Amino acid sequence: MPSAPRSGCAINAAVEVLGDPWAVLVLRDIMFGNRRHFRELLAGSEEGIASNILSSRLKxxxxxxxxxxxxxxxxxxxxYSLTEAGIQVLPIMVALxxxxxxxxxxxxxxxxRAExxxxxxxxxxxxxxxxxxxxHQGIPRPDPDAPRPSEQLQTAYAAAVRD
Structure with missing residues (x-):
């Protein structure tokens, strides 16, 4: 259950949820790395998140x-799956x-990926x-024949690693 924000400010309300760097990085790894299990998130962390911190942020x-x-x-x-609210964090991730x-x-x-x-x-x-x-939600894409962005991101990443 979400706790009451410190103020009625929309920016404050967002920062109270997304202002923690580890929370943002966990969301990043779920969104872009398709890591959806605790062990995958722990092992795949570029920043080396500790298991107790990961557990706390997932909760x-x-x-x-x-x-x-x-x-x-x-x-x-x-x-773990993204909810619609979690998915709508993507444009914020892009802005960051x-x-x-x-x-x-x-x-x-x-x-x-950011580029x-x-x-x-x-x-x-x-x-x-x-x-x-x-x-994450089982909702079919509007155009199932369109290229998958995740494949585009993976291809670009593979090319960057090769170079």
Whole structure:
């Protein structure tokens, strides 16, 4: 259950959920890395998130309505999925990536996704949101024959790693 925000300011309400760097990075890894299980998120973290921090952020993001957690039976791994509110964080991630591209240095292989999303513009962002809805919510993409943005991102990443 979401707690009451410190004020009625919309920016404050968003920052209370998204202002934690680890929460944003967990969402990034779920969105762009399709990491949906605890162990995948832990092992795949470029930044080296600690297991207790990951556990805390997954719980908070679920409580805040950005993720859902499928109940796992004994011996199974819990599956995390983006909710619609979580999917709608994508344009914020793109804006953060654009700012990072403009104002910070970084590793080329880790910048390529942000560059592709910046250059693809609103159409690519919307297509990515549609693909996330399909993956996480089971809602078919409006144009199932259209290229998958995740494949475009993966191809661009592979090319950057090769170079």
């Amino acid at each position: 908070r993001l679920t409580e805040q309505g950005l993720l859902s957690r499928a109940t796992a039976r004994r011996g199974q791994r819990a599956l 990536g654009n700012w990072g591209l403009d104002h910070r240095d970084g590793d080329k292989r880790l910048r390529v 592709l999303l910046r250059d693809g513009g609103p159409a690519l962002i919307e297509a990515m949101m549609d693909e996330l809805r399909e993956i």
